Amino acid sequence: MSKFTFDPTIYNKSDNKPISTVLEKELSRRGVLKRGGILAAFGAVASTGLVGCDSSSSSSNSTTPASQDSSLTLGFDSIPGSKLDSVAVPSGYSAQVLAPWGTPLNSNANPWKIDGSNTSDDQLNSVGMHHDGMHFFPLEGSSTEGLLCVNHEYIDRKALHPEGRVHAPVKYDEIVPPFAAEEARKEIYAHGVSVIHIRLTSGVWDVVANSPYNNRFTSATEMDISGPVAGSELLQTPYTESRGKLNIARGTMNNCGNGHTPWGTYLTCEENWPGYFVHKGTMTEGEDRIGFGDRGSRYQWDTIQGDSVIGEFSRFNITPTGANATEDYRNEANGHGYIVEIDPFSPGSKAVKRTAMGRFRHEDCSFGKVEAGKPIVYYSGHDGRFEYIYKFVSKELWAPEDANSTNKLATGAKYLDEGVLYVAQFNESGKGVWVPLVASTPIPGTDETLGGRLGSLANIILNTPLAADWVKATPMDRPEWTAVDPVTGSVYVTLTNNTKRNNTDDSTSNDTNVANPRDNNKFGHIIRWDEGSEATSFSWEFFLFGSPAAGDVQTNLSGLTSANELASPDGLVFDDRGILWVQTDNGADEVEENTNDQMLAIIPSELSSKGDKAVLGSENQDQLKRFFVGPNGSEVTGLAFTGDNKNFFINIQHPGNWPAYGTRNAAEASSDDVRPRAATVVITKDDSGEIAV
Ligand code: FEO
Ligand code: CA
Ligand code: CA
Ligand code: CA
Numbered sequence: 001m002s003k004f005t006f007d008p009t010i011y012n013k014s015d016n017k018p019i020s021t022v023l024e025k026e027l028s029r030r031g032v033l034k035r036g037g038i039l040a041a042f043g044a045v046a047s048t049g050l051v052g053c054d055s056s057s058s059s060s061n062s063t064t065p066a067s068q069d070s071s072l073t074l075g076f077d078s079i080p081g082s083k084l085d086s087v088a089v090p091s092g093y094s095a096q097v098l099a100p101w102g103t104p105l106n107s108n109a110n111p112w113k114i115d116g117s118n119t120s121d122d123q124l125n126s127v128g129m130h131h132d133g134m135h136f137f138p139l140e141g142s143s144t145e146g147l148l149c150v151n152h153e154y155i156d157r158k159a160l161h162p163e164g165r166v167h168a169p170v171k172y173d174e175i176v177p178p179f180a181a182e183e184a185r186k187e188i189y190a191h192g193v194s195v196i197h198i199r200l201t202s203g204v205w206d207v208v209a210n211s212p213y214n215n216r217f218t219s220a221t222e223m224d225i226s227g228p229v230a231g232s233e234l235l236q237t238p239y240t241e242s243r244g245k246l247n248i249a250r251g252t253m254n255n256c257g258n259g260h261t262p263w264g265t266y267l268t269c270e271e272n273w274p275g276y277f278v279h280k281g282t283m284t285e286g287e288d289r290i291g292f293g294d295r296g297s298r299y300q301w302d303t304i305q306g307d308s309v310i311g312e313f314s315r316f317n318i319t320p321t322g323a324n325a326t327e328d329y330r331n332e333a334n335g336h337g338y339i340v341e342i343d344p345f346s347p348g349s350k351a352v353k354r355t356a357m358g359r360f361r362h363e364d365c366s367f368g369k370v371e372a373g374k375p376i377v378y379y380s381g382h383d384g385r386f387e388y389i390y391k392f393v394s395k396e397l398w399a400p401e402d403a404n405s406t407n408k409l410a411t412g413a414k415y416l417d418e419g420v421l422y423v424a425q426f427n428e429s430g431k432g433v434w435v436p437l438v439a440s441t442p443i444p445g446t447d448e449t450l451g452g453r454l455g456s457l458a459n460i461i462l463n464t465p466l467a468a469d470w471v472k473a474t475p476m477d478r479p480e481w482t483a484v485d486p487v488t489g490s491v492y493v494t495l496t497n498n499t500k501r502n503n504t505d506d507s508t509s510n511d512t513n514v515a516n517p518r519d520n521n522k523f524g525h526i527i528r529w530d531e532g533s534e535a536t537s538f539s540w541e542f543f544l545f546g547s548p549a550a551g552d553v554q555t556n557l558s559g560l561t562s563a564n565e566l567a568s569p570d571g572l573v574f575d576d577r578g579i580l581w582v583q584t585d586n587g588a589d590e591v592e593e594n595t596n597d598q599m600l601a602i603i604p605s606e607l608s609s610k611g612d613k614a615v616l617g618s619e620n621q622d623q624l625k626r627f628f629v630g631p632n633g634s635e636v637t638g639l640a641f642t643g644d645n646k647n648f649f650i651n652i653q654h655p656g657n658w659p660a661y662g663t664r665n666a667a668e669a670s671s672d673d674v675r676p677r678a679a680t681v682v683i684t685k686d687d688s689g690e691i692a693v
Contacts, residue, residue: 005154005254005272005298010500011291012386013509014469072577074601075693078563078625081595085658087666088629092686095666097659098205098649099148099196100679101159103127105207105214114661116162116675120185124216127207128152129160129190131651131678133258133364133571135266136640137344143642144200147213147344148649149266150680151255151638155190155299156654159675181306184313185220187299192218192252193268193351195344200647204664205682215347217268217340219251219276220312225335227355227417228457234334236325239311249335249353250315257364257481257571258638259339259378263402263411266342268351269362271383273336278302280319286463290360291384292318292333334462339365339380341416343408352409354416357392358437358464366482368531369489372400376415377531379491381479382465385498386510388473389482390464391434393535394419421464422536423473426515432529432538435471437461443470475509477501477516477524481572483580487605488613490528492543492580494569497524497587515540522588523547523555523567528604543604544569544582544616544624548590559618564600564626567591571599573639578605579692581627583636583650597636599628599650601692627692628683631658633676645690648683655679 076090087095102112102123109125110118118126132151139145161183197211208214217223222243225235230247240246256271276299279292296303302316315329322328337359341352357365360382368377368391376394381387395418405411422434435441437460439451450467454460460467477498484491498521503512512519515527523546529538545557549565560566567590571583582600586592602624608614616624630636633656640649652658655676660668666681685691 005275007272007275007291007384009291009293010385010510011289012384012465012469012475013289014475072579072603072606072693074579074603074623074625076625076627078622079627079629081562081565081598081626082629083594083596083632085631085656086668087631087652087681089667089683090627093683093691094686095681095683096205096664097666098198098680098682099127099150099194099207100659100677101127101129101131101152101190102677103196103207104209105194105196105216106210112677114675116160118186120182120189123186123189124218126216127194127196128192128216128218129155129678130653131680132256132637132653133269134638134640134649134651134680135258135260136642136649137260137264137266138643141643143644143646146198146642148196148198148640148680149258149268149342149344150194150196150651151258151268152191152194152678153254153256153271153653155187156676157187157299159677160186160190181304181308181313184299184301184304188219188251188301189216190218191255192216192221193255193266193342195266195342195347205647213344213347215344217252217342217351219253221251221351223249223252223340223351223353225249225338225353225355226413227353227357228461229334229355229359232334232456232458232462233325234331234458234462237311237315237329237331238326239315241326242310250311250332251336252340252351252353253336255340256362256383259365259367259380261341261408261412261415262367262370262376262398263405263408263415264343264345265408265412266344267365268340268342269364269380270337270340271361271363273361274333276301276336277316277318277333280317281321286466289463289466289469290333290337337361339378339416341409341412343412345408349409352412354412355458355461356417356419356421358390358421359461360390360464361387363479364481366484366491368484368491370398373397375419375535378416379482379484379493381476381482381493383478383480383496385478385500386475387465387479388468389424389476389479389493390468391422391424392416392419393422420535421461423468423471424538425472426474426513426540428514430539430541432540434536434538435468435473436536437464437467437471441471444472474513474515477518477521480570480585483572483574485574485578485580485604486576487578488530490530490604490613492526492528492572492574492604494572494582495521495525495527496568496570496585497521497546518545523551523591524569526569526572526582542615546588546591548588548594550590558616558624559621560624561621562594564621564624565591565594566598566600570635571637571639575641575645577645577693579603581639582624583639585635585637595626595629596632597630597634598626599636599639600624600626630655632656634658638680641691645692646684646688648691650681650683651678652681653678
């Protein structure tokens with residue numbers, strides 16, 4: 001994301017908030033409330049090194065800890081913060097640039113041009129812009145060759161176009177077609193996903209030119225819709241009419257974090273997609289809750305005249321203007337807001353939007369522990385202030401032979417098209433409840449059910465946040481990435497920040513709650529949970545609070561130092577050894593003045609010498625180490641690994657003035673003003689060993 005594309009509007013107008021006294025009770029129960037007041041309680045917590053921890057809360061969880069290599073430790077020294085037009089890594093490591101924006105994927109694209117003059121057709125056949133979530137799929141188990149799937153979240157018009165786009169078309173009479181159409185088309189094609197065949201040759205990673213695996217999915221690519229919403233008349237548009245289908249949508253937008261599947265496909269998550277549309281009419285309650293607006297679509301594509309295919313640009317205006325849905329694009333956005341499955345190994349296959357997994361601003365998704373005979377479970381957060389955390393539980397039970405499926409999208413349909421979507425309620429005493437978003441679920445305080453109000457499951461899915469409001473989900477401080485510990489099965493989520501939490505103003509709907517306890521949560525936090533014996537129960541605790549090192553004891557609750565201070569945790573990925581990698585999208589000056597965005601490492605399953613599950617506090621904060629710092633202006637987001645853990649891929653999004661032209665050395669500073677290019681950076685160890693240990 002996106003501190004640039006984040007929509008600060010609070011769409012959750014519901015009143016789901018435990019009162020602040022609940023928090024005091026919560027901390028008191030944990031024996032940390034020494035004297036009155038929430039902040040005093042936090043001070044006491046920090047000094048014990050147990051940050052709001054109920055370290056016994058996971059003892060009854062149903063996950064079975066895997067055998068654990070007790071010798072696993074982080075074998076590098078935390079690096080200092082840095083503020084340079086270059087990346088920083090620990091000594092003994094190297095970094096190289098791979099597949100920056102505009103890298104040709106096939107011979108239909110001209111090489112990237114330094115003056116920004118590449119055409120939309122070049123862009124359609126080249127790597128997209130603003131890299132975000134990604135995953136490495138090895139070819140035949142190789143750690144030196146594979147398919148890198150990369151999300152392209154949004155665009156920087158200034159870098160994309162020759163002279164920047166100082167004059168965005170906001171009125172029809174300001175547009176000079178066809179230039180504007182060509183320009184908008186290039187923007188649309190710079191979004192989406194790249195599938196990039198990469199190979200390590202003589203120590204250098206590079207794109208395999210013209211590989212048949214190289215592939216692009218953009219904000220215009222036709223995709224299939226499956227699950228409960230497929231076939232709904234609420235997908236009907238002039239385009240679906242022309243195609244004679246009600247199970248298709250065009251394009252994927254604002255692809256932020258990602259997931260992948262146990263059967264070897266990629267999942268890309270549609271995050272701040274509502275902003276790409278404009279709605280100038282009277283909205284339904286559900287449309288208003290999702291967050292459409294009348295102030296114009298983000299890139300004004302709806303204003304471009306000169307559709308070369310039906311609705312190419314006009315579809316971004318979802319205002320009802322015709323007699324019915326075949327005469328306008330009122331239903332266009334109903335095809336967006338999903339998790340999308342891509343089979344990178346079948347370049348001719350269509351992407352599939354898996355609607356059963358819910359419709360909201362998906363940050364990313366992660367699967368829970370995979371066990372034979374148990375459902376497949378996915379977690380996904382809705383990135384917005386006061387938004388919710390969801391999980392999807394498949395109807396089908398896992399059959400391990402499906403890991404080797406030769407029809408991967410059919411396997412995706414088997415596990416991801418039918419199941420139950422739940423939303424999280426975080427309660428006192430470290431307890432939590434997953435509330436199913438199904439027709440029979442009662443709406444508290446009424447004698448109605450979700451089905452009674454919303455009808456079909458398709459309509460419940462289309463109105464996921466509204467349904468979640470009604471069943472009293474817990475409003476969180478902007479849920480970003482989720483990650484599942486391969487050793488313990490615990491699920492982690494970053495809550496990046498929420499400066500609108502306010503316990504003292506007149507509004508009660510923005511009050512703190514038991515899982516989001518900080519007023520003006522400027523620095524963010526990470527919580528974790530373990531599933532209970534039922535699909536509807538879990539137990540949770542705080543893991544880490546972001547803070548500047550200079551923060552007072554009431555702020556720096558995890559005792560961070562200059563070696564690991566962080567704000568706005570965002571990207572969150574476990575590698576298969578159990579190392580948790582935390583990436584930041586910093587919005588807080590107090591940390592930003594000391595370091596650019598960064599990536600830190602910690603091994604949660606090794607934090608405690610007593611065998612219980614410790615959280616991060618002043619006594620063990622040195623186990624959290626800074627591994628990587630990005631260049632000026634950038635966000636560090638997206639992480640992938642080769643199977644041998646000897647190559648790490650990290651994405652640099654929206655750098656200010658990087659990388660320098662003609663260099664593969666990611667650490668080389670750029671001295672002149674350059675056209676910045678989002679890129680993947682590959683980290684290797686100089687002794688060819690495993691990263692980080
Ligand atoms: Fe795309 Fe919430 O970051
Ligand atoms: Ca993010
Ligand atoms: Ca308040
Ligand atoms: Ca973010």
